[in-house]
Amino acid sequence: MLRKSLLLFTLFCSFGYSLPIFLEDAEHFYSKKSALFLGKVLVPCAILAHTSLDRKTSDLYQQNMRSESLDASCKVFKTFGSNMPITIALVSGVTVSYFSRGTKTGEKIYDYSLNTFRGIVSGFPILIAGQNLLGGDRPAQNTNSYWWPFSNDHGVSGHAFMGAVPFITAANMTSNHYLKAAFYLASTATGFSRLNDDKHYLSQIILGWSLAYASCDAISDTNLSIKANGNTVTAGYTF
Numbered sequence: 001m002l003r004k005s006l007l008l009f010t011l012f013c014s015f016g017y018s019l020p021i022f023l024e025d026a027e028h029f030y031s032k033k034s035a036l037f038l039g040k041v042l043v044p045c046a047i048l049a050h051t052s053l054d055r056k057t058s059d060l061y062q063q064n065m066r067s068e069s070l071d072a073s074c075k076v077f078k079t080f081g082s083n084m085p086i087t088i089a090l091v092s093g094v095t096v097s098y099f100s101r102g103t104k105t106g107e108k109i110y111d112y113s114l115n116t117f118r119g120i121v122s123g124f125p126i127l128i129a130g131q132n133l134l135g136g137d138r139p140a141q142n143t144n145s146y147w148w149p150f151s152n153d154h155g156v157s158g159h160a161f162m163g164a165v166p167f168i169t170a171a172n173m174t175s176n177h178y179l180k181a182a183f184y185l186a187s188t189a190t191g192f193s194r195l196n197d198d199k200h201y202l203s204q205i206i207l208g209w210s211l212a213y214a215s216c217d218a219i220s221d222t223n224l225s226i227k228a229n230g231n232t233v234t235a236g237y238t239f
Contacts, residue, residue: 021114021222022121028225029122029218037217038126041210048203049136049145057202058139058195066196074193081163081190112173115219119165123215130156130207138199145201157200160208163190168216187212 028034048054134155137143147155164187171183191209194200200208 021226022118024222024225025118025122025218028221029215031218033221034214034218037214038210041207045203045207046147048206049134049147049201054145054201054203055139058198061195062198070196074196077163077189077193078159078197080166081159081161081193112169115173115216115223116166116169118219118222119169119212119215120162122218123161123165123211127156127158127161127208127211130211131158134207136201136204139201140198145203154200155204155207156211157191157194157204157208159194160191160200160205161212163193164188164209164212165216168212169219172216172220 048057131153132155133149134147135149135151135153136145136147136155137152138154139145167183167187167189171180171187174180174183188209191200191205194205195202
């Protein structure tokens with residue numbers, strides 16, 4: 001919890017002057033649209049968690065599909081969902097773009113860094129709440145994924161959330177259908193690494209990814225709203 005709080009504090013200091021944008025993001029994220037989407041995701045995840053499906057999926061994968069080559073790949077995939085690499089990447093992005101503002105490349109980097117951070121900020125409170133309110137255990141603990149509030153804090157995969165936001169953000173910023181598909185596919189890599197490493201059940205990974213999707217969708221809605229009013233968040237460039 002301390003590391004996660006430090007992450008947000010550090011990044012907020014980097015982008016704190018954009019507070020009005022964050023407030024508009026919150027309006028779009030804490031909305032009926034997001035609630036309906038996440039509600040639809042909760043239903044199948046509840047079925048996975050409160051039946052034997054989560055455990056059977058985990059056991060099936062560990063016994064029949066996990067390999068040394070996948071372990072090696074997942075070490076890389078996991079990095080995208082870790083707090084420190086995300087912090088370094090975003091702070092580096094805004095720093096580089098600050099010194100290259102006025103150039104097309106600099107504006108693109110700034111847009112991407114800011115949009116990614118806004119996606120993390122929007123969904124982060126729900127991530128923490130979901131992890132604790134659902135209270136599921138890890139598969140490696142030889143327990144189940146049942147939702148017992150405050151019994152643990154693994155109900156939603158934080159790595160799946162953090163690792164998906166940067167790629168879903170990129171997908172939302174491109175009009176190229178092939179790139180969009182590639183970014184969405186890449187957004188599932190960190191979540192897959194958690195299944196491979198036996199750190200999260202499938203339901204917990206789905207919840208983490210879905211929360212990232214809803215967060216990034218709210219950012220896109222904010223950007224569209226601002227542009228519709230004749231303004232821009234930053235340069236408004238796309239890939």
